[in-house]
Amino acid sequence: MIRRMGRRTRVHLSGACIFALGAAALRGQQRGDGSLVEGELGKAVQATTEKLAPELRGCVLLAEAGKVVFARGFGNSDLMRTPVTPKSLFDLGGLAMHFTAAAALRLCADGKLALTDPVGRHLPDWPADKAAITVAHLLEHRSGLPDAAAWVEGEAGSLRTAVARFARTRLATPVGEVHFSILDAGVLAAVVETVAKQRFEEFVRQRLLRPAGLLDSGCLGDRKLDDKRALLRRAANGRFEPMQAFEWNWAHKGVVGLAATALDLHAWCDALTAGQALPAKETELLLRPVSGGGVFTVTTMDLGGDQLLLLQGATVGFQSWLLLQPKLRCWIVLLGDDRAPLAQLGPALAGLLVADLRRSAGTEAATPAPGPAPTGLPGPAGASAGASAGTGPARFVGRFQLPYGGQLEITAGNDGLLLVGEGLQASARVLYGTWPAGEREAVLRRCEDRGLVCLQALGSGGAAGVLFATADAAAQATAVFQGLLQQHGAFARVELIGTQQGAGETSSWFRATFGSAAVVLRATWGDARKFAALAVTDTPHPFRVPLRVLQPDVAVAKGAGGHLLLTVEGRDLERVLVFEDATPGAGGLLEAPAIR
Secondary structure, eight states, X not given: OEEEETTEEEXXXXXXXXXXXXXXXXXXXXXXXXXXXXXXXXXXXXXXXXHHOTTOOEEEEEEETTEEEEEEEESBSSTTOOBOOTTOBEEOGGGHHXXXXXXXXXXXXXXXXXXXXBGGGTSTTOOGGGTTOBHHHHHTTOXXXXXXXXXXXXXXXXXXXXXXXXXXXXXXXXXXXXOOOHHHHHHHHHHHHHHHTSOHHHHIIIIIIHHHTOOSOEETTOTTSOGGGBOOEEOTTXXXXXXXXXXXXXXXXXXXXXXXXXXXXXXXXXXXXXXXXXXXXXXXHHTSOOXXXXXXXXXXXXXXXXXXXXXXXEETTEEEEEEEETTTTEEEEEEEETTOOHHHHHHHHHHHHHHHHHHHHTXXXXXXXXXXXXXXXXXXXXXOTTOOSSOGGGGTOEEEEOTTSOEEEEEEETTEEEEEEESHHHHHHHHHSSSSOGGGHHHHHHHHHHHXXXXXXXXXXXXXXXXXXXXXXXXXXXXXXXXHHHHHOSEEEEEEEEEEEOSSOEEEEEEEEESSOEEEEEEEESSSSSEEEEEEOOSOGGGEEEEEEEETTEEEEEETTEEEEEEEESSGGGOEEEEEEOSTTSOOEEEEEEEO
């Protein structure tokens, strides 16, 4: 929907599933590396992209009425300054889940699978507590499966052990209740592999990508991917590595790990909107809005009766957006690294497309086209079009997932609302008021990298002594971890909450997940390079700031780096928290959809 909030026009977009077959609309247009700038709309797309994303490392493609108007890469794909082009390969992150859904629907269209099939009909030794889960439940995120599985060494290596891991998880909600889980896509991929009687990645390539003319795309486990076209991945430590260095196993199959080019995604959209991808029934299911979490939230933007959908993906080092208008056969492809400002660029380019469509239809005065939101406090905000049942402070309470990782949580108490940032970017935004965090960024990333490596080494019983300042510090940290293992069971994973620099000391907080609990750990660094101490603690205070509600949809907080402005749009799980710096010249906008 296009929503007006005071002086500020916001575009509320979300994701859906999509597949397409065929590349006919591009043939005859492709020039050299696939780049194209055509007409006034193409020039406007280029100007807007260069203005909003001057350091973009990625690719932008826009098509109207099935025809490419703009296709161009920005930045370099590797350390040798090889330019990014529309033929460069990007990891699509969570968009892989949409391919997984389409693979299952392909089997349904072929009569080999039914939406009403219980999962246990196709997967061996499926437990009684999950017997009610059907294929439809997996597609609609109503299986009740937990958010993720705690994989141990070797479990993700084969279909048999992976299914056993899925089977042993405990249901988070009753079957039939909406609850987003990446395990839905993982189990669905296992069903596809079992029913198709061939490896999941081979089925995707042979039955979906190749027949569609998507000759450059494939799963990361596909040896036929052209490494020379692939962007280097920026790892958690800030260093670059080959895209395919990302581990490919059942912890990722069906969820992430699909590489594609902008031109391939164009062909995909062209065939889908031309009715060549799937039968009408399956296509409707594929594009049906589904509320979820992280990179799989689906809502619509109203274009005077038509709707624009956003398919959104993210993974280590990459982001991807695909905005689609099926009836008018228009789409925008945005592919970038983890620092690409797609949350600003996407709505702005959608505004250009909407305005051009209205000019063509002679209805340009009907509704103002969206554009990049200005910084600063907005004017009075009227009631939101999708207002929640709650008003005022209740509108803000919940957890919100940032598009590139990290979460913002808003809680209510006797003292009002409290904003908590979790994850490197989210915590730094709360603590310092902006991201990137200027000269602090290098220290923050170094602490993130070394802290994760060290705690993972402790959890696996590895030798982590070299990462400690003294032998006593190493022994103390080992004792802390051993005590947690004895109290809560096996260690599963560790995530960064945030890092704070102090006078001569730096502290990093991590959430370590064990068999029966999630424990917050504080690691103290003497020189920001080695541990000085490790302790169990409460959620850290520095990443919490109070919020003051100014209007039903507008709140403000004062962090160490300046004022922070928050607006909330939509309702329930379709809410989007828009987090921006009210301080002039600060770091722009973040848009975070609500999650459970």
